[in-house]
Amino acid sequence: NAGVTQTPKFRVLKTGQSMTLLCAQDMNHEYMYWYRQDPGMGLRLIHYSVGEGTTAKGEVPDGYNVSRLKKQNFLLGLESAAPSQTSVYFCASSRRTGDGWSYEQYFGPGTRLTVT
Amino acid sequence: SQQGEEDPQALSIQEGENATMNCSYKTSINNLQWYRQNSGRGLVHLILIRSNEREKHSGRLRVTLDTSKKSSSLLITASRAADTASYFCATGVGSSNTGKLIFGQGTTLQVKP
Numbered sequence: 001n002a003g004v005t006q007t008p009k010f011r012v013l014k015t016g017q018s019m020t021l022l023c024a025q026d027m028n029h030e031y032m033y034w035y036r037q038d039p040g041m042g043l044r045l046i047h048y049s050v051g052e053g054t055t056a057k058g059e060v061p062d063g064y065n066v067s068r069l070k071k072q073n074f075l076l077g078l079e080s081a082a083p084s085q086t087s088v089y090f091c092a093s094s095r096r097t098g099d100g101w102s103y104e105q106y107f108g109p110g111t112r113l114t115v116t
Numbered sequence: 117s118q119q120g121e122e123d124p125q126a127l128s129i130q131e132g133e134n135a136t137m138n139c140s141y142k143t144s145i146n147n148l149q150w151y152r153q154n155s156g157r158g159l160v161h162l163i164l165i166r167s168n169e170r171e172k173h174s175g176r177l178r179v180t181l182d183t184s185k186k187s188s189s190l191l192i193t194a195s196r197a198a199d200t201a202s203y204f205c206a207t208g209v210g211s212s213n214t215g216k217l218i219f220g221q222g223t224t225l226q227v228k229p
Contacts, residue, residue, distance in 0.1 A: 103215035
């Protein structure tokens with residue numbers, strides 16, 4: 001049981017290049033999230049998904065796209081990378097508890113992306 | 117925009133002492149969670165308190181929630197060097213079928229042996 005895994009762990013891009021970050025979870029969770037973490041800023045939600053085939057924008061979605069074609073995978077794409085996207089990216093997943101109230105999130109180890 | 121603000125931003129204590137971190141938030145919530153992040157790692161869930169609860173315990177952790185003051189505190193008792201990490205509060209907002217959380221900026225805790 002690997003939990004939440006992220007690929008790759010590190011990446012350096014040049015401005016204008018594109019890439020896709022892969023998140024996979026083996027806990028059969030319905031919900032998945034992409035965050036970015038910048039120094040002194042905490043985590044900010046980029047996009048999220050409440051189920052296979054559905055995605056929604058979070059707090060900072062500009063410059064990113066996502067897809068959830070399979071329940072266990074959530075992909076984050078950067079179509080034209082910019083230096084402002086230099087950050088650490090975290091994926092998380094959660095299930096809905098029986099009473100519908102509460103969601104603890106399980107995080108992956110992160111991807112450190114540098115855009116030069 | 118950041119929902120949660122944490123205080124202090126940094127805390128340094130001796131092993132065995134208690135550590136208290138505070139979190140304030142702006143809008144109504146359905147739950148509040150605390151997470152720990154060790155340097156260079158992902159976040160790990162510590163404890164969740166629902167909006168209709170006032171206090172919760174888990175091992176050496178004690179969380180309180182005051183919805184009238186829109187604030188929460190995390191107490192770590194008898195701290196250990198291994199507790200050195202960043203601690204984040206996160207508030208569950210919006211409708212109950214999205215699970216979205218808004219994270220604070222975190223408190224960096226250093227426990228000296």
